[in-house]
Amino acid sequence: MPHWPHMAREIVSTARPSMLRLAGFLALTLGGLLVSLGSLTDWATVPPFDTPTRGVDLWEGTITLAIGFAVLFGMILMRLLRPARARQGVAVAILALGLTASALAGAAAIRANERFTSPSQRDRIARALATELELPYEEVRARIEVTFRQRFQVSLDPGIFLVIAGGLMVALGGGLSVAWAAGTVDGHPVNLRV
Numbered sequence: 691m692p693h694w695p696h697m698a699r700e701i702v703s704t705a706r707p708s709m710l711r712l713a714g715f716l717a718l719t720l721g722g723l724l725v726s727l728g729s730l731t732d733w734a735t736v737p738p739f740d741t742p743t744r745g746v747d748l749w750e751g752t753i754t755l756a757i758g759f760a761v762l763f764g765m766i767l768m769r770l771l772r773p774a775r776a777r778q779g780v781a782v783a784i785l786a787l788g789l790t791a792s793a794l795a796g797a798a799a800i801r802a803n804e805r806f807t808s809p810s811q812r813d814r815i816a817r818a819l820a821t822e823l824e825l826p827y828e829e830v831r832a833r834i835e836v837t838f839r840q841r842f843q844v845s846l847d848p849g850i851f852l853v854i855a856g857g858l859m860v861a862l863g864g865g866l867s868v869a870w871a872a873g874t875v876d877g878h879p880v881n882l883r884v
Contacts, residue, residue, distance in 0.1 A: 710870045717863030718765045718784065724856025725791045726758030731849030733798065734806040738837065741815045743806050745849050750794040754853050757791045761860050768867060777871035785864025792857030795850050802844040812838060 729751045732742040745751025761784055768780040798805050805811075816831040823830065 708870065708873075710866055710873070714781075714863045714866035714870050715765065717859050717866060718761060719863075721788060721856045721859030721861075721863055722758050722761035722765065724758075724852045724859060725754055725761065725788075726856075728795070728849045728852025728854075728856055729755035729758060731852065732847035733795075733850040733853075734802055734847055735845045736806055736811075736815060737843070737845060739815055739819060739834070741818050742847060743811060743814075745795075745853065747811075747814065748798065748805070750798050751853075754791045754794055754857075757787045757860075758856070761787055765863075765867075768871070774871050778868055781864050781867035781871050783864075784867065785861050788857045788860025788862075788864055790857070791860065792854045795853035795857065799846055799850050799854070802846055806844045807838060 729745040731744060733745045733748070733751060734743045735741070736743070746755055764780050764784045764787075768777050768784070771777050771780065812834050813831070816827055816834050819825075819834075820827040820830040
């Protein structure tokens with residue numbers, strides 16, 4: 691459990707962070723933001739409908755968004771914890787979360803044709819198009835089925851790649867943070883080179 695006077699000192703400290711701590715912080719911040727932003731943006735478009743699928747339209751994207759927030763929270767928690775083992779534990783968890791986010795988005799990208807044209811995604815596309823075109827849902831859904839049988843290709847959008855890159859950046863930051871935490875005792879660097 692965090693020690694409150696230590697937390698206050700850590701928050702208001704103007705001491706220059708070590709290069710390892712700074713590199714880990716920057717990697718975690720950038721990676722967490724990329725994972726979160728990528729989860730909220732478009733992952734794929736299914737031609738010829740051009741209806742985008744955002745990351746959070748899929749369960750994978752909802753989980754990667756939660757991971758992005760968890761990474762940013764964990765990064766702050768790790769800095770406030772005193773024991774080196776607790777910091778290392780949080781850093782290892784963050785590293786695992788980064789790899790998980792990349793794996794989820796990567797698997798969705800590899801299985802794009804299957805993942806983004808599943809029956810539930812075709813239903814979602816049909817609802818969006820029916821509203822946009824002011825046509826009956828059943829008619830639009832039947833047209834989508836005809837097009838689906840013609841085997842169209844899914845076009846991947848930048849959001850899915852942001853999550854993959856962000857997850858790898860989080861994993862790097864987690865690894866750097868594990869090394870940084872290993873070089874601390876009771877919240878203080880073992881030596882000035884850590």
